[in-house]
Amino acid sequence: xxxxxxxxxxxxxxxxxxxxxxxxxxxxxxxxxxxxxxxxxxxxxxxxxxxxxxxxxxxxxxxxxxxxxxxxxxxxxxxxxxxxxxxxxxxxxxxxxxxxxxxxxxxxxxxxxxxxxxx
Amino acid sequence: xxxxxxxxxxxxxxxxxxxxxxxxxxxxxxxxxxxxxxxxxxxxxxxxxxxxxxxxxxxxxxxxxxxxxxxxxxxxxxxxxxxxxxxxxxxxxxxxxxxxxxxxxxxxx
Numbered sequence: 001x002x003x004x005x006x007x008x009x010x011x012x013x014x015x016x017x018x019x020x021x022x023x024x025x026x027x028x029x030x031x032x033x034x035x036x037x038x039x040x041x042x043x044x045x046x047x048x049x050x051x052x053x054x055x056x057x058x059x060x061x062x063x064x065x066x067x068x069x070x071x072x073x074x075x076x077x078x079x080x081x082x083x084x085x086x087x088x089x090x091x092x093x094x095x096x097x098x099x100x101x102x103x104x105x106x107x108x109x110x111x112x113x114x115x116x117x118x119x
Numbered sequence: 120x121x122x123x124x125x126x127x128x129x130x131x132x133x134x135x136x137x138x139x140x141x142x143x144x145x146x147x148x149x150x151x152x153x154x155x156x157x158x159x160x161x162x163x164x165x166x167x168x169x170x171x172x173x174x175x176x177x178x179x180x181x182x183x184x185x186x187x188x189x190x191x192x193x194x195x196x197x198x199x200x201x202x203x204x205x206x207x208x209x210x211x212x213x214x215x216x217x218x219x220x221x222x223x224x225x226x227x228x
Contacts, residue, residue, distance in 0.1 A: 033216075042206050042218035043162065056213060091161070099149050099210040106152035106167030106210055113161060 002026070006092050006111035014119050018080035021114040025073070025094030032069055033108065034077050035091040043091055049075065050098055082118045089113040121145040121209050123219035130225045131197055139192045139222045141207035149210035151190045153181050156221070157203045165192070165205075194224075202226045 005024040013019050025032050031050055035043035046065065048056040051072040060067065064083070069075040079086055093108040123143045131137040141151065150169035154162040166174050168183035168190060180193040194201055204221040211217070 035218075040221075042208075042220045045215060045217070048215070056215065098214040099216050106150045106169070106208075106216075107164040108152075108162075108216060110161040110163070 004092055004094055004109050004111035006090075006114050008114055009112060010115050010117075012117045012119065013082055015084055016081040018078065019082055019116060020079075021077045021090050021092075021116075023075045023077070023092030023111060025075070025092070026109055029094035029096055029109070030072070031095045031098050032075050033093040033095075034067060034075070035093065037089045037091055037113070039088075046077070046090075048098075055098075079116075082116070084118050087116055087118045089115050121211050121215070121217045123207055123209055123217065125205075125207055125219045125222050127220070128223045128225070130227060133197055133199060133226055133228050135197050136193065136195050137197060137224065139194075139205050139207075139224070141190045141192070141219060143188050143190075143207070143209050145188075145209055145211040147211050148185060149214075151181075151183050152208040152210065152216065153179075153192045154206045154208060154218070155203050156206065162206065197226050199226050199228070 007022050033048050034046040037043045047060045047067050049069045052069050067077045091113045093110045095108050125141045152167045153165040156162045166181040173182045178195045183190045204223050206218045206221045208216050208218045
């Protein structure tokens with residue numbers, strides 16, 4: 001079974017440039033998450049999707065960040081324009097159902113992440 | 120909101136046992152998970168406790184006390200490959216999974 005696939009693995013851009021990250025979750029997983037992880041810190045939730053609906057985006061900086069999950073499968077996270085402080089690893093994860101549901105055992109499956117460096 | 124506290128660093132000797140504690144504050148609790156992350160790698164799931172008590176998976180065990188808002192991860196027979204960061208993660212509130220800041224475990228010979 002294929003895991004969560006993310007691309008690109010690494011991206012270096014200059015500030016004010018746009019950047020996009022792509023995520024393909026595990027087949028059949030209804031819930032998709034985008035997390036941001038700074039060096040030496042734990043992952044922080046940016047947005048959570050249940051199927052194609054964004055149900056929790058309270059931590060997403062909406063002035064520059066946007067996300068979509070077309071047809072409830074793949075997802076794209078975009079930053080425009082990027083700032084120096086956006087340098088981090090962007091992690092995508094998926095799970096069968098949301099936390100608290102019977103089929104969710106607390107396990108999220110993470111991709112390898114996209115490491116962004118803004119110069 | 121939710122908050123978690125765990126030690127930032129722990130060092131232990133190969134072959135020994137180490138315990139990583141996690142305390143949390145929340146309203147609405149679903150469960151406490153543990154994840155391992157090697158440098159440059161993805162977080163990988165280790166265990167999950169929804170009810171009080173001990174869950175054992177091979178060399179790893181996890182414990183939860185909901186009345187004390189406390190849990191721990193126990194690693195036995197430490198190996199060099201166990202050197203990594205370990206995160207407790209709280210399932211609570213509006214179906215969120217909130218991660219702690221992580222504990223960096225260094226296993227020394």
